Amino acid sequence: MMHRTSEISLFDARIAAQAAGVAVRKLDPRELVRNPVIFVTAVVAVLSTVLVLRDLLGTGGSGVGVSGQIAAWLWFTVLFANFAEAVAEGRGKAQAASLRKTKTETAARKVASADATTHQSVPAASLRSGDLVLVEAGDVIPGDGDVVSGIATVDESAITGESAPVIRESGGDRSAVTGGTRVVSDRIVVRITANPGESFLDRMIALVEGAKRQKTPNEIALNILLAGLSIIFLLVVMTLPAFADYSGAAIPVAFLIALLVTLIPTTIGGLLSAIGIAGMDRLVRFSVIAKSGRAVEAAGDVDVLLLDKTGTITLGNRQAAEFIPVGGIAERELAEAAFLSSLADDTPEGKSIVALARQRFGFDASSLDRGGLTFIPFTAQTRMSGVDVAATDTRIRKGAPDTIISMIGSAGRDLTLAVERVAKAGGTPLVVARDGRALGVVYLKDIVKPGIRERFLTLRSMGIKTVMVTGDNPLTAAAIAAEAGVDDFLAEATPEKKLELIRTYQAEGRLVAMCGDGSNDAPALAQADVGVAMNTGTQAAREAGNMVDLESDPTKLIEIVMIGKQLLMSRGALTTFSIANDVAKYFAIIPALFIAAYPQLQALNVMGLASPQSAILSAIIFNALIIVALIPLALKGVAYRPADAASLLRRNLLIYGLGGLVVPFAGIKLIDMAITTLGLV
C-alpha cells in the first residue's frame, strides 16, 4: 500500500487566507532583497507612491488618477509575487504538519550507558547527538538515532503511513529509528544521532520554508540571468527620457516606471521560489524527503540509474516454475514431497510451490491429515525447512543446493546438472530430499515486475541508462537483465564493486542515482550524485544518502528523476513565457508614450488600445494578473511526459514561447476594453 499525504487542493481557502497575510509580511525589505526582480518592482512602487502623494498634496488630487492606479498595481505585482511564494510555503507546511505533529514535546529517558539501570528524565528537545535514551513499549522515540541495544517493534505509521509495525534491533541493517515513531513492544536503547533542529523532519520543513531555503545552483544561474535582463531594461528605461526629449515628447515618471516593471521579468521572478518550494512539496507527497534542493535538481540531470535487482526490477520473492526430478523419481513424487514440505511455509516461495503442485497434480491440502505432520521451520542454523510425516515415518527437507547436498553427503550427476540448468536460466534452484535422498530440484524463478520493461524503455527515451545491480552470478544476471530490458548489469555485486562502478560512470561525466539501505551501501550512497536511502535502512545509509524514501520503495527513483526534471522545466518554461510577453507590452506602451510627439506611431498600436493611459494601465494590470494566473502552473509544475530532449523542447517552445508571444496581445486588449468600459481612465 502506497502512502500519499492527502492531496491539498490548489486553492485551499485556509492556506490562501493565511498566504494573503504572509504576502503582506513579506514586504519586509530584508526578505524582498532575496529576489532581485521583485525587489526592483518594490523600489519603484515606493517611488511611484511618493510621486503620487506629492502630486496629491501639490494639486489637491486632480490628475493623479492613472498614476495612482499604476502605483496601486505595482504594489499588487509585489504582493502577488509574495502571495505565490506564501501559498507554496503554506502547502508545504501543511504537508509537513502531520509529520511535525509528532514532534510535540516529549520527555526522554536519558541513560548513561546501554546497560545502565537508572535514567534521568529530560525534554526531548534538549537531546544532543551521542546521547543515549531508553525507550520502552508505548514511548515515542524522542529523536533520530540508532538502536545500540535490544530489539523492539516500532510503529512508524506517523511517517510512512504503513500501519504494520516494523522490527528494529541493534546491529545489522535494521537499526535506524526515526524521531516521532512509537515503540510498540519491548525496550531498546537508542543513541541519538541528530542535534536539535537537524533531524529529517526539521530539514524537510526548512526546505519548504522560503526564508530558510537555500537556492539551488540552477536557480542561482537563472536569478543572474533575470537580474541581468533587469539591468538591461533599466538601461533602456533610464535612457529613454533623453531620446524622448530629443523627439519632443515628455514622459511622466509614472509611465516610465510602468514600462520598466512590465519589461523586467516579473512573472518568472515572482514565481521562481514558488516553483522551487512546490518541487520539494511534490517529493514530500511521494513520501520522499530530500535533504537539499540541490539533490532534487541533480535528480533531473541523472544519466545512470543503478537499480537493485531484488525488489526493484523483480518481485522480491521468487516463484516456483518447474519441478525437475532426478535419479528416476517421478515428477509427481517430487511435487508431492515439495507440496507437503511447503504447506506450513508462509513465505511467498513456499506458497508458490504449493500453488504449482496443486495446479500440476491437483493435490488437495484440506484432505490431508495434518495431525500426523510435524513442520520444521526454516532457521538460520539449519538453513533448511521441511516436514516429518508420522504416518510413513519419512522426513522431507528442502533448501539451497549446497545445504542439502552437504546433509545427504553427495550429489548425483543429474542433480548437479539440474541445479546448473536452473541457475543458467536466471532462476534459483531449491533441492528437495526425502530421508537422505535427493528427489529433485524446484525451479524458483525471478519474476520481473509487470510493466517494468516499459518503464525502462521510457527511461531510455529520456536518455537515462539503467544498470541492474545484483549479487547473482553473471549468467543469471544476464538472463534477468535481458528479460527486464535494462541497459547493463553488475553481477556478483559487492559494496566495493558498486562504489567502483559509480566512480567509473562519474569519471565519464555522468550523474549517477542509486538507492540502498544497508550500512555497506553507505559509501556508494554518498558517492552517487543522487543517493536515495530507504527509511527501513541503517542510520549510516540514511546519513549518506541525500534523500530518504519513507516508504522504502526503490522503484521510486524513477519518479524522483521526473520530479527533478519537472522542476527545471517549470522554471525554463515560465522564463521563456515571461520574456516573450515583453513583445506585446512594447507594442502597447511605446506608441502610447510617443503618440503625442509622433502621431504616425499609431501604426504600432496593433492592438487598437483605446488611449495612451488605458494602454499603459492595461499592460501593468496584465503584468500583475499573469502572476496570479500562473500560480497553479507554478505549483503543479508544467506537464511532463517522458520524451527525448528535442521533442520536449519543441513542445515547450511552442506552448510557452509562442504562447508567451500571443497571450498578452489578447490579454492586454481585453483588459483595455474592460477598464475603458468601467471608465477607469
Next chain:
Amino acid sequence: MDTADILQIIVFCVLLVALTPVAGGYMARVFSGERVLLDRVLGPVERGIYRLCGIRPDQEQHWTAYALAMLAFNLLGFLLLYALLRAQSWLPLNPAGMAPVLPDLAFNTAVSFMTNTNWQAYGGESTLSYLSQMAGLTVQNFVSAATGIAVLVALIRGFARRSARTVGNFYVDMTRATLYVLLPISIVTALVLVSQGVPQNLDSYTVAHTVEGGRQVIAQGPVASQEAIKQLGSNGGGFFSVNSAHPYENPTPLANFVEMIFLLLLAAGLTDTFGRMVGDRRQGWAIFAAMGILFLAGLGVAYWAELQGNPAAIAAGFDPAAGNMEGKEVRFGIVNSVLWAVATTAASNGSVNAMHDSFMPLGGMVPMVNMMLGEVVFGGVGAGLYGMLIFVLLAVFIAGLMVGRTPEYLGKKIEAKEIKLAMLATLTLPLGVLGFSALTLVLPAGLAGIQDPGPHGLSEVLYAYSSGTGNNGSAFAGFGANSLYHNTTIALAMLLGRFLVILPVLAIAGGLAGKRAVPASAGTFPTHGGLFIGLLVGIVLIVGGLTFFPALALGPVVEHLMLGTGTFF
C-alpha cells in the same frame, strides 16, 4: 525585382557557403598547430619571431595570463599608433606634407584601429601620411583582426578541452593568425585588386587638368595592400574618406565582388573552424545557418526598402523603377550597395560602398540593427563568433531548463558563472549604444554633431554609437563625428564594446576548459538541428529587439512611418 540582382545574391551566397569549409579547415589546422602547406616557407619565419621575442610556443597560458598578454599587446599597439599619428609630420613617407593629427582625433583613431572598429573620424587622403597608413593603420588592421581570432580560438579550446588549466598561448595564436591566415590571403587579394586597377604606390598626389579646364588633385598611395586587409580582417578603415565607394578602392564589378566575399570569408570560415576544433562540424554549420538566416533576412528587408524608391523623389518625377539611388554609386546600383551594406554591418567590417545615411529609413535600419544585435551575424573575425557563442550560451541555458536538465553545450555544463559572464558581455551593447546616445542627445556638445533634424538625426546618433560599441566602424554619413566630444565618447564606446566582451569571453573560456564533459544522450537536446538554429535566431532577435525597440521606434521606424505621410528629413 531584377533577376540579375537575385542571381548575384545567389552566386554570392553559394560562393560563401563553398568557401567556408575551405577557409575553416585551413584555420583549424593552423590553430591546432598542425602542418599546413605554407609551413615550409613560414615555419622558419614563425620560429624566428618566437626566438626574437623570447616566446616559448609550447608554454600554454591560464586564461588570466592569456588576457593580460592580450591587453598588454593591445595597449602597446595603441600607444605606438597614437605616437605615430601625432608625429607623422616629422617622419618620412609624407609626400603630401600632412600635419600632426590632433590629440582627440589621434586618440579616437588609435582606439578605433586597435579595437578592430576602424571608425574613421578623419578623411584618410587629407589627414594621414603614407607612413601612418602603412605602418600605423595597416599594421593594426592585421593585429586587431588577429587578436579577435586569438580570443575566439581560446574560447573554442575552452569548449574542446576537458579538465584543462590552460587555453593556449596568446602570442602563438597571434603570430599564427597573422602569419598563416591574414598575410598570405591579403597578399593574394592585394595583387588581384591591383590587377583590377587599385593603385599601390608611394607617389605624391597627381594634379590633373580636367577637360573643362578645372584642376583636380588625384589622391593615391599604397591602397591595394590596405584594401585587402581592410576587408579580410573586418576592419573597414578605407584609404580614402568615402571608403569603397572610391573608384581607386573599388574600381570594377569584379573588385567589388571580391571585396564583398572577403568581407565575410574569415568570419564565416571560423564557424567551421569552431566545428572542427570541437570535434563536431555540425555545430559549426548550425551557427553558420543561424548567422545566414539573420543575414538573408536583413538583406531581404533592405533590398525591398531600397527598391521601393523614395516617394518624394518619385513625386518629383524620378523613375520609380530605379528605386532609391540617392547616395549610391551608379556603378554598383541597388543590389550591390545593399548587399555590401548588409554584409559590412553584419560582419563588423564597416567599410562602405554607398552612403547608408541616404538609404530609405528601413533600408538604413537594417545595417543599424545588424550592429545592435551585437555584430554576431558573421561579425568581425573572431569577434562575431565569440559574440554569437555568448548568445548560444543564453539560448542553451533557457532551452536546457525547458528540457529539464542542467543546461549544457558541447558537453560542458552552463552554470551560474558562465551566465554571469555572458550577461556581463551582453550588457555592453545597451550600455554603449543607449548610454552614450542618450548622453549625446542631452549634451550640447553631442547635439552639435547631428546634421539632420527629427528622427533622422536620432538615427545618426544611434548609428554612430552602435557602430562604435559594435566595433563596426561604418558611419551613417551626415554625422559630424570629428569633435572633441564625439572623438572621446565614441572611442570610449569602442573600448567598452571590445574589451568588456573579450574579458568575459576569456573568463568563460578558462572556466569551460577546466570542466569535465558530459557525454551526450537522448536527454541532451541536439544543438545542431533546425530547432536550435531557430531558437538561437529567436534569442538574438529578442534580446536585440527588446533592448533597442524604443530607440528604433523613435528613429528609423517613425521616420519610415512619416515617409508614408509625406514628411522626410
